[in-house]
Amino acid sequence: MNEKITYQGKIVEVVEREVVIGDKTKTFELARRSPGVRLMIVKDDTVYLSKEFRHEVQGYDYRLPGGKVFDTLVEFNNALSCNVNILESAKIAALKEAREEMGIIANNIELFHKSICG
Numbered sequence: 001m002n003e004k005i006t007y008q009g010k011i012v013e014v015v016e017r018e019v020v021i022g023d024k025t026k027t028f029e030l031a032r033r034s035p036g037v038r039l040m041i042v043k044d045d046t047v048y049l050s051k052e053f054r055h056e057v058q059g060y061d062y063r064l065p066g067g068k069v070f071d072t073l074v075e076f077n078n079a080l081s082c083n084v085n086i087l088e089s090a091k092i093a094a095l096k097e098a099r100e101e102m103g104i105i106a107n108n109i110e111l112f113h114k115s116i117c118g
Contacts, residue, residue, distance in 0.1 A: 010072050034076030035086060037094045038066035040112060041102060050101050065101040069093040087111065 007014040012033045018025050041048040050065040069090050070076040079089065091109060098106040 008073060011068075013073055034068060034070040034073055035090060036066060036068050037090050037097060038064040039094055039098055039102075039106075040064060041098065041104065041106075048102060065097055067093065067097045067101070087114075 002018045004016045005013050006016055006029075012031050015030050015032050017028050017030065019028055048065070049062045051060050051062055053059070054061040069086070070079060079086065090111075094109055095106055098104050098109075
């Protein structure tokens, strides 16, 4: 796959990809970021949410607890180049987020869904 990184920040990079459609080549842009995790914590028919102050909405927001698997794109790209098992890294991050955001020690964790953007 032919791609070129045209911008790289701390969390997001913009990538140009050449795509062949029929007899034409077109260039598409996409934003790519390192992976994150969201947790569905269920106990006694209750799904737990976290309450966080979000600057972008200037108020509190309720959401599934979670966070980044890698803190920066550099860490993520290094992990990719070293063939790190991303799903195992995501599991470790999920256990950390459960403890940090919800104050629980998770003992039964499993992948529910993997979303791929871009």
